[in-house]
Amino acid sequence: xxxxxxxxxxxxxxxxITSLYHVLNSDKLAFISSIFLITVGAIALFGHHFAAEPAxxxxxxxxxYEPFTLDHGWLFYLGAxxxxxxxxxxxxxxxxxxxxxxxxxxxxxxxxxGVLGLVSGFYGxxxxxxxxxxxxxxxxFPSLLLAVVVLYIFEPSIMSLIxxxxxxRLPVYMRTARAxxxxxxxxxxxxxxxxxxxxxxxxxxxxxxPLVYPTLITIATLDFAFVMLGESALSFLGIGIQxxxxxxxxxxxxxRNYLQSAWWLAFFPGMMIMLVTLSLNLLSSWLRILLDPVxxxxxxxxxxxxxxK
Amino acid sequence: MFDFLYKRIISSLIAIIGLLIMVFFLxxxxxxxxxxxxxxxxxxxxxxxxxxxxxFNKPTYVQFFKYVKDLVxxxxxxxxxxxxPALDVxxxxxxVTMSLAAVSMSFSILxxxxxxxxxxxxxxxxxxxxxxxLSLATASAPDFWVAITAILIxxxxxxxxxxxxxxxxxxxxxxxxxxxxxxxxxxxxxxxxSMLTALSSDFVKTARAKGVREKSVIFVHSLKNGMxxxxxxxxxxxxxxxxxxxxxETIYGWPGVGKLMIDSILQRDFAVVQATIIVTAFxxxxxxxxxxxxxxxxxxxxxxxxxx
Numbered sequence: 001x002x003x004x005x006x007x008x009x010x011x012x013x014x015x016x017i018t019s020l021y022h023v024l025n026s027d028k029l030a031f032i033s034s035i036f037l038i039t040v041g042a043i044a045l046f047g048h049h050f051a052a053e054p055a056x057x058x059x060x061x062x063x064x065y066e067p068f069t070l071d072h073g074w075l076f077y078l079g080a081x082x083x084x085x086x087x088x089x090x091x092x093x094x095x096x097x098x099x100x101x102x103x104x105x106x107x108x109x110x111x112x113x114g115v116l117g118l119v120s121g122f123y124g125x126x127x128x129x130x131x132x133x134x135x136x137x138x139x140x141f142p143s144l145l146l147a148v149v150v151l152y153i154f155e156p157s158i159m160s161l162i163x164x165x166x167x168x169r170l171p172v173y174m175r176t177a178r179a180x181x182x183x184x185x186x187x188x189x190x191x192x193x194x195x196x197x198x199x200x201x202x203x204x205x206x207x208x209x210p211l212v213y214p215t216l217i218t219i220a221t222l223d224f225a226f227v228m229l230g231e232s233a234l235s236f237l238g239i240g241i242q243x244x245x246x247x248x249x250x251x252x253x254x255x256r257n258y259l260q261s262a263w264w265l266a267f268f269p270g271m272m273i274m275l276v277t278l279s280l281n282l283l284s285s286w287l288r289i290l291l292d293p294v295x296x297x298x299x300x301x302x303x304x305x306x307x308x309k
Numbered sequence: 310m311f312d313f314l315y316k317r318i319i320s321s322l323i324a325i326i327g328l329l330i331m332v333f334f335l336x337x338x339x340x341x342x343x344x345x346x347x348x349x350x351x352x353x354x355x356x357x358x359x360x361x362x363x364x365f366n367k368p369t370y371v372q373f374f375k376y377v378k379d380l381v382x383x384x385x386x387x388x389x390x391x392x393x394p395a396l397d398v399x400x401x402x403x404x405v406t407m408s409l410a411a412v413s414m415s416f417s418i419l420x421x422x423x424x425x426x427x428x429x430x431x432x433x434x435x436x437x438x439x440x441x442x443l444s445l446a447t448a449s450a451p452d453f454w455v456a457i458t459a460i461l462i463x464x465x466x467x468x469x470x471x472x473x474x475x476x477x478x479x480x481x482x483x484x485x486x487x488x489x490x491x492x493x494x495x496x497x498x499x500x501x502x503s504m505l506t507a508l509s510s511d512f513v514k515t516a517r518a519k520g521v522r523e524k525s526v527i528f529v530h531s532l533k534n535g536m537x538x539x540x541x542x543x544x545x546x547x548x549x550x551x552x553x554x555x556x557x558e559t560i561y562g563w564p565g566v567g568k569l570m571i572d573s574i575l576q577r578d579f580a581v582v583q584a585t586i587i588v589t590a591f592x593x594x595x596x597x598x599x600x601x602x603x604x605x606x607x608x609x610x611x612x613x614x615x616x617x
Contacts, residue, residue: 142548142549142551142552142555142589142593143548143552144551144552144555144556145551145552145555145567145570145585145586145589148555148570148571148574149332149335149336149574149582149586150335153335153336153338225448225449229449229451232451232453232454233451233452233453233552233556236451236453236556237555237556237559237571249451249453252451252453252454252457256457259457259460259461259465260465263461263465266454266457266458266461267458267461270451270453270454270455270457270458271454273451273454274446274449274450274451274454277448277449277450277451278445278446278449280449281445281448281449282445285445
């Protein structure tokens with residue numbers, strides 16, 4: 001019995017993967033962007049093993065070396081910075097910090113915001129209402145100005161940057177989770193669970209949370225892009241990441257001083273930010289259609305048509 | 310409706326007070342302004358005199374109550390950097406940012422109404438697809454990078470536009486261009502969505518059956534209804550524009566609220582930081598309340614409720 005169960009599970013899983021592949025393949029842009037994001041993720045994870053050394057090795061004879069020539073090897077294909085360090089290696093190293101910061105703050109704000117929204121939506125009451133009102137109003141205040149104040153007070157470190165970014169995005173998850181819970185908790189299966197004597201905690205986390213989860217994930221993909229833009233804007237203003245560390249936003253800020261003599265210093269890191277956020281946006285709009293039962297026939301029918309050809 | 314407005318105003322006031330408390334105490338954690346404003350070899354007496362004159366020697370909560378007391382009288386304190394009333398300094402910066410925001414908001418709403426309705430007219434047509442892709446691209450572009458790239462192309466290479474500064478028409482092109490990017494992409498999608506619903510509704514079919522010209526079906530019959538959600542989203546974009554203004558003003562050197570805020574924090578000019586936050590929050594919350602009223606006036610369903 002148990003073996004059989006495992007067998008069907010794994011078969012299910014493989015079926016899921018192949019069907020996911022087909023659905024993804026039907027939307028070429030989403031397909032390309034997911035491949036691009038996987039590559040960037042791999043670079044963020046393993047890139048520092050081979051890029052750490054060339055990223056810090058200065059070579060003054062190569063100062064502001066022009067891009068698009070292979071004379072000095074592929075490492076200098078995108079040129080070199082004002083101290084003659086390879087742009088490619090520096091982009092790889094900066095990638096790690098950029099992804100790390102955005103990833104951590106999205107995870108933090110999604111989990112805390114999700115739990116807060118679940119709980120306040122389920123229990124309701126005055127306190128939940130007041131928290132939501134304040135969240136609404138905080139959301140209508142420019143997040144960049146708030147982040148500037150907070151970051152200036154706490155020493156700008158990776159940790160405080162993550163927390164500030166997570167805080168500014170918290171209301172989004174709280175609102176969404178709460179709205180979903182308010183609707184779900186009226187459904188029959190929740191009443192059934194209550195009648196059967198399930199504890200409140202069990203109802204929230206076993207019965208309601210799995211239904212809220214997909215929506216939160218969709219928002220999180222979009223938010224990852226948003227947080228990345230926020231981080232780079234803060235680093236660009238000089239209150240985000242500080243110099244020995246590197247993110248793409250900071251590289252743009254540093255390259256700004258060499259705009260007239262070496263445009264590539266500011267251009268390539270900004271382009272990386274744009275490509276990653278664009279892929280995330282494409283992927284999340286595709287996810288939104290996929291998870292929406294009213295619309296997801298679009299993806300599935302085109303797949304069938306492809307099969308017939 | 311009035312009950313709703315009343316609640317809105319109360320919660321906005323609470324938010325402003327909360328912001329004020331948070332900022333007042335946080336800003337004072339950043340260190341002694343005396344270290345920044347007096348030379349390193351200043352004697353202890355002069356230092357003491359400096360902090361007594363500005364009230365920094367008292368406990369923070371005493372400073373806070375004095376500040377609130379002055380605030381009620383309309384006194385926002387004095388700017389350390391400029392030795393002028395803080396409110397005046399902020400009020401000098403407000404018109405700059407407000408004009409930037411107003412011009413870019415009007416442009417993006419007009420453009421969004423045009424592009425959005427054209428995109429909705431033939432869903433999944435070539436125009437729709439291009440506009441959707443462009444909307445995604447504008448949501449993804451880091452505005453500071455676009456600003457820098459624009460300077461690189463239009464000022465450094467082509468020498469068409471000035472790199473920064475305030476002045477005539479040509480000084481406005483790049484800042485406005487950067488500021489409308491983000492709201493435009495979002496608004497186009499909102500207009501497209503609401504126009505799709507409006508175009509497939511019965512009254513449009515009736516209008517067509519009566520032989521009304523297509524142009525007037527799109528831009529008169531449907532657009533009137535399609536505009537409603539735009540108003541709400543445009544309100545949400547007010548905060549986004551303020552965010553953009555911080556970046557645009559820093560890069561293009563406009564003496565607006567965003568630049569003032571960054572400069573005052575870096576120079577520990579407490580009074581100005583607090584005044585900027587209060588005034589900005591006040592303006593944004595007021596705009597949002599007005600948008601709610603405007604929305605109610607636009608939508609006949611709500612308007613009837615209001616009268617009845």
